[in-house]
Amino acid sequence: MDVRATAALTRSPTHYRMRRWLRKAGFWLSVMVIVSPAILVFLWMLSLSLKNEIDNLAYPPVFIPSPPTFDNFLQVFEQNSIGRYLWNSIVVSGGATLVALLIGVPAGFGIARVGARRLTVLILIARMTPALSFLIPLFAVFQFLRLNNTLTALVITHLVITVPIVVYIMAGYFETLPKELEEAVLIDGGSVWSTFRYVALPLARPGVVVGTILAFIFSWNNFVFGFVLAGRGTRTLPAAVFNMLTFEQVSFGPLAAAAILVTLPVLVFTIFIQKEIVAGLTHGGVKGS
Amino acid sequence: MSTNATLPARLAPFLARRRRSYYLFIAPALVTIGAVIIFPWLYTLWMSAFDWTLGSAAHYVGFGNYEKLFGNQRFGEAVLHTFYFTALAVAAPLLLGTAAAMIFHREFPFRGVLRGIFIMPMMATPVAVALVWTMMFHPQQGVLNYLLSLVGLPPSLWVYSPTLVIPSLVLVEIWHWTPLVMLIVLGGLAALPTEPYESARLDGASEWQLFRYITLPLVAPFIAVAAVIRTIDALKTFDTIYVITGGGPGTASETINIYLYLQAFAFYNIGTASAVVVVFFVIVLALALLLLHVREKTKWM
Numbered sequence: 284m285d286v287r288a289t290a291a292l293t294r295s296p297t298h299y300r301m302r303r304w305l306r307k308a309g310f311w312l313s314v315m316v317i318v319s320p321a322i323l324v325f326l327w328m329l330s331l332s333l334k335n336e337i338d339n340l341a342y343p344p345v346f347i348p349s350p351p352t353f354d355n356f357l358q359v360f361e362q363n364s365i366g367r368y369l370w371n372s373i374v375v376s377g378g379a380t381l382v383a384l385l386i387g388v389p390a391g392f393g394i395a396r397v398g399a400r401r402l403t404v405l406i407l408i409a410r411m412t413p414a415l416s417f418l419i420p421l422f423a424v425f426q427f428l429r430l431n432n433t434l435t436a437l438v439i440t441h442l443v444i445t446v447p448i449v450v451y452i453m454a455g456y457f458e459t460l461p462k463e464l465e466e467a468v469l470i471d472g473g474s475v476w477s478t479f480r481y482v483a484l485p486l487a488r489p490g491v492v493v494g495t496i497l498a499f500i501f502s503w504n505n506f507v508f509g510f511v512l513a514g515r516g517t518r519t520l521p522a523a524v525f526n527m528l529t530f531e532q533v534s535f536g537p538l539a540a541a542a543i544l545v546t547l548p549v550l551v552f553t554i555f556i557q558k559e560i561v562a563g564l565t566h567g568g569v570k571g572s
Numbered sequence: 573m574s575t576n577a578t579l580p581a582r583l584a585p586f587l588a589r590r591r592r593s594y595y596l597f598i599a600p601a602l603v604t605i606g607a608v609i610i611f612p613w614l615y616t617l618w619m620s621a622f623d624w625t626l627g628s629a630a631h632y633v634g635f636g637n638y639e640k641l642f643g644n645q646r647f648g649e650a651v652l653h654t655f656y657f658t659a660l661a662v663a664a665p666l667l668l669g670t671a672a673a674m675i676f677h678r679e680f681p682f683r684g685v686l687r688g689i690f691i692m693p694m695m696a697t698p699v700a701v702a703l704v705w706t707m708m709f710h711p712q713q714g715v716l717n718y719l720l721s722l723v724g725l726p727p728s729l730w731v732y733s734p735t736l737v738i739p740s741l742v743l744v745e746i747w748h749w750t751p752l753v754m755l756i757v758l759g760g761l762a763a764l765p766t767e768p769y770e771s772a773r774l775d776g777a778s779e780w781q782l783f784r785y786i787t788l789p790l791v792a793p794f795i796a797v798a799a800v801i802r803t804i805d806a807l808k809t810f811d812t813i814y815v816i817t818g819g820g821p822g823t824a825s826e827t828i829n830i831y832l833y834l835q836a837f838a839f840y841n842i843g844t845a846s847a848v849v850v851v852f853f854v855i856v857l858a859l860a861l862l863l864l865h866v867r868e869k870t871k872w873m
Contacts, residue, residue, distance in 0.1 A: 310675075311680075317668075318689055320747055324747065327704065328700075328704045342713065386601045390597060390601030390602070394598060396594050402598070410804065411808075411857065412609075412856075413856075414808070416613075416616055416852070417612045419612070419616060419842060422837075474593075500695060504697045506697075506810075507811070511837050521697055521698075521699040538703055538707065541703070542697075542700035554688055557684070561687070561755060561758075
């Protein structure tokens, strides 16, 4: 590169500078091309949610809401018990994430220290199974236990998503921690529990944060479990929003507003832990079912 | 010095005894996974041998459900739709994701922010994504037909056309999951050595040659991993297809997963649905193993 660059410079500096500029412009154009679909779809979603019905039906489409209106959001809250579904989603995803942390963090520690990496294969196979297939047996069992239409059943089902994520991430994280400190505690007569509680766990806090957020996001995003197992009162937000599509007159504004309500918390979290998601996902390709 | 060398050796049995207590840490998670993941697998396998509609008595039919399934034209079509959808929904994101990874591998201003924006679709709630695309696909009021008209193309029926419905759904899939491929390939690029590039440049290799003969072979294993993950996910796609088309128009976009949903939770044919799950799982496993095999091969390329 350097050899050719100096050769070009001696030939014609302006020509070289021009080519360099063109290359730069081409590069930025390609950046715009790959990033714009993501931006445009989200902006369009926002635009639809902030316009009145007339502007939403206009052709050619109105892109910038003028003036922006929050009527769509108000309508979603008034006509649907969105507040309740929001609460259901928080309880289900929060509950399933909490249980997953309680059992998954120690499990990740155990797996990392025993070197039972094979256990994570089980998790990979679980990832390959379609979510619906877990539902058939669980549906039957909950029917038998009279747990259908309860939030408890939903929390239990969401463990299918949250436990593998937490175990997988924590096993990977504990493996990166040095063992020497824990061994020193053991030699001094400390129990394995105390090495976990007072040495490994405090060091693993960043891993716990990432595991918590990813488990919560993938549980929050899940649609089928809430759709199949929940009744009118126990629906999670994605299932409730889908029901708006089927049972009501399709009008763009409120639908877009509802879609934003579902996905906004997730997008905010994503921006928060962008770096960790990049690191976590490039390693294992962790994704909920 | 000598005591230091023997210390770990003397500790070995002591630490081995400790190993047992580590299993106590794993036990609760194992029990949970057994209950919510392994039990459903076994139960499904067992139920696939019964003719059972929820609410009535179950009869043992052996492989009867499988025989019926293989003779069922609708199921056969669902399998074909799934393969068609999967082929497109794997190939396109792989190409685009690799290209995007090449771009994000470079240093440029605002790279972190732009990368953050780029991966947002991947984290967005599938139902919300599906809703927005449903509105964009609308033949009269959808923004996509307006965009087509801007470049002088005739309006399309998108998901309302039996022939275009699967490519249109793939469009959503590309938008949704290209970021995941990008991240995996980006991880591979970050691990590349710099020496081959330096010597190739000295030999006067062009940028394209650098990519074709150095970068591509070296990141091939990562692209293979992305291909496996993408294949599994594409086969499993449910949310977006169900929300946008419900398998329609007619059964034009009915994939195995949609067929499975209908059998299980619309018709309550638990036996048939269980057989579908088992067949489905075999397909996913076979394809994943095939791709992993290809990966082993490409490692030495």
